[in-house]
Amino acid sequence: MQKTLWxxxxxxxxxxxxxxxxxxxxxxxxxxTLRCAVVLDFPPMGQRNANNEPEGFDVDxxxxxxxxxxxxxxxxxxxxxxxxPALMSGRVDVGVASTSDTxxxxxxxxxTIPYFAFEMAVTANxxxxxxxxxxxxxxxxxxxxxxxxxxxxxxxxxxxxxxxFRPYQTQADVFxxxxxxxxxxxxxxSTVAQANVKTGNYPGxxxxxxxxxxxxYVALFTNRNEYGLINYLNLFVNQQIRTGRYxxxxxxxxxxxxxxxxxxxxxx
Amino acid sequence: xxxxxxxxxxxxxxxxxxxxxxxxxxxxxxxxxxxGIAFAILLTVFRxxxxxxxxxxATSWVEIARNTPALFQIYMAHFGxxxxxxxxxPFVSLLIGxxxxxxxxxxxxxRGALKAIxxxxxxxxxxxxxxxxxxFRYIILPQMLRISFLPMTNQMVWAVLMTSLGxxxxxxxxxxGVTQDLNALTFRTFExxxxxxxxFYIITKIITLSARLIAARLFRY
Numbered sequence: 001m002q003k004t005l006w007x008x009x010x011x012x013x014x015x016x017x018x019x020x021x022x023x024x025x026x027x028x029x030x031x032x033t034l035r036c037a038v039v040l041d042f043p044p045m046g047q048r049n050a051n052n053e054p055e056g057f058d059v060d061x062x063x064x065x066x067x068x069x070x071x072x073x074x075x076x077x078x079x080x081x082x083x084x085p086a087l088m089s090g091r092v093d094v095g096v097a098s099t100s101d102t103x104x105x106x107x108x109x110x111x112t113i114p115y116f117a118f119e120m121a122v123t124a125n126x127x128x129x130x131x132x133x134x135x136x137x138x139x140x141x142x143x144x145x146x147x148x149x150x151x152x153x154x155x156x157x158x159x160x161x162x163x164x165f166r167p168y169q170t171q172a173d174v175f176x177x178x179x180x181x182x183x184x185x186x187x188x189x190s191t192v193a194q195a196n197v198k199t200g201n202y203p204g205x206x207x208x209x210x211x212x213x214x215x216x217y218v219a220l221f222t223n224r225n226e227y228g229l230i231n232y233l234n235l236f237v238n239q240q241i242r243t244g245r246y247x248x249x250x251x252x253x254x255x256x257x258x259x260x261x262x263x264x265x266x267x268x
Numbered sequence: 269x270x271x272x273x274x275x276x277x278x279x280x281x282x283x284x285x286x287x288x289x290x291x292x293x294x295x296x297x298x299x300x301x302x303x304g305i306a307f308a309i310l311l312t313v314f315r316x317x318x319x320x321x322x323x324x325x326a327t328s329w330v331e332i333a334r335n336t337p338a339l340f341q342i343y344m345a346h347f348g349x350x351x352x353x354x355x356x357x358p359f360v361s362l363l364i365g366x367x368x369x370x371x372x373x374x375x376x377x378x379r380g381a382l383k384a385i386x387x388x389x390x391x392x393x394x395x396x397x398x399x400x401x402x403x404f405r406y407i408i409l410p411q412m413l414r415i416s417f418l419p420m421t422n423q424m425v426w427a428v429l430m431t432s433l434g435x436x437x438x439x440x441x442x443x444x445g446v447t448q449d450l451n452a453l454t455f456r457t458f459e460x461x462x463x464x465x466x467x468f469y470i471i472t473k474i475i476t477l478s479a480r481l482i483a484a485r486l487f488r489y
Binding site: 080081084085088104105107108109142145146147150151164166167168169173176177180181182 | 275278346347350351353355357358435436437438440445448449451452453454455456457458
């Protein structure tokens with residue numbers, strides 16, 4: 001008798017727990033807030049304006065996503081190395097943080113189809129005499145720790161067998177070090193390079209050319225097992241392009257020709 | 269429930285790299301202690317000396333080292349001083365920052381130790397025909413180092429832990445820097461940092477245990 005009672009109670013408890021467990025998409029809609037991880041020292045994708053409010057392509061993108069979900073957007077400022085830890089620890093729901101969709105990272109989080117594509121550019125200190133990507137051989141170069149370009153650049157330095165690579169924690173530190181002459185050159189996304197050179201905050205540096213790295217496709221990310229949400233995000237990325245909103249945002253924040261998000265001769 | 273699955277083998281595969289990092293961490297900590305002790309003795313002598321400028325130098329050093337964050341001291345050594353066109357590599361910047369901090373704290377420890385040594389010790393030395401400097405060198409200094417030996421161990425542990433601040437100046441060869449780099453690459457955050465944490469714990473534990481052994485041997489009498 002007692003046993004049956006316990007069994008019934010257990011089944012009931014499990015049943016309730018099952019019913020209460022909605023997926024993340026439901027949770028976001030129910031909570032009324034979409035928390036996005038955004039990097040805010042990465043202009044023009046994410047930055048702070050004169051009033052110290054977040055703005056940029058990624059900020060607008062998160063706002064658009066919140067709008068279609070019918071919830072309020074909350075921008076959670078996240079430095080580059082902390083994007084995915086922020087998701088795993090439950091501080092954010094989605095990463096809208098210019099995150100390259102590497103296979104290594106996809107072991108931990110679930111990526112959508114790409115929502116943006118970056119070209120890589122070389123920015124050098126004017127005194128260094130570096131005029132192209134190959135000129136960087138033997139020099140002290142650096143980039144933001146853990147980014148796509150940092151990983152590729154460090155690998156290149158090791159292949160060349162000369163020169164030094166230094167990873168800094170933020171994009172601002174990289175450009176500060178570059179301007180001070182601590183670094184002689186850096187590789188960053190061309191949008192960031194142009195934006196930082198243009199601000200005039202970092203005197204004595206110029207964009208000197210392209211880096212021959214593959215186009216860096218970046219994707220939204222969320223928990224790996226949240227298929228419902230990933231499906232929704234994929235459709236959202238697709239709709240942004242279809243409706244012309246992607247082009248609109250691109251013109252607003254970056255300018256120039258809108259890059260294709262299609263990989264030639266590939267499915268995805 | 270947490271949406272996180274542990275992949276310990278992914279993290280353990282990186283253990284050799286992390287061990288290399290641990291060696292660099294110990295290197296920085298030991299170097300910064302040795303140089304720090306030398307500077308701290310110098311600062312203590314400055315404070316004892318009658319010279320006002322020397323006293324001022326020692327006092328401001330100790331005040332800055334003890335009353336500002338270690339992170340600030342390391343960041344200043346790299347990005348601050350660079351504003352004047354003087355550049356240090358991340359390794360050297362980190363070493364300067366920690367050494368500066370160590371010297372400040374150790375100088376205070378030494379001062380405390382000096383207060384514990386009665387004046388009569390110096391006078392006894394003087395009456396034996398030693399000069400002021402000789403009395404300090406042969407009688408006071410050994411006692412001072414002996415009294416402040418255990419606080420020095422604390423500072424050594426602190427130096428090991430401070431190496432983790434090197435990431436802010438682009439240091440990626442020490443234990444924390446290596447872990448941070450691997451984390452950015454694989455995002456096995458919990459596993460990697462848990463391993464690093466255990467390694468830090470073991471390093472500091474070895475330091476305190478060996479200090480206790482050395483102390484037992486040194487201070488037998």
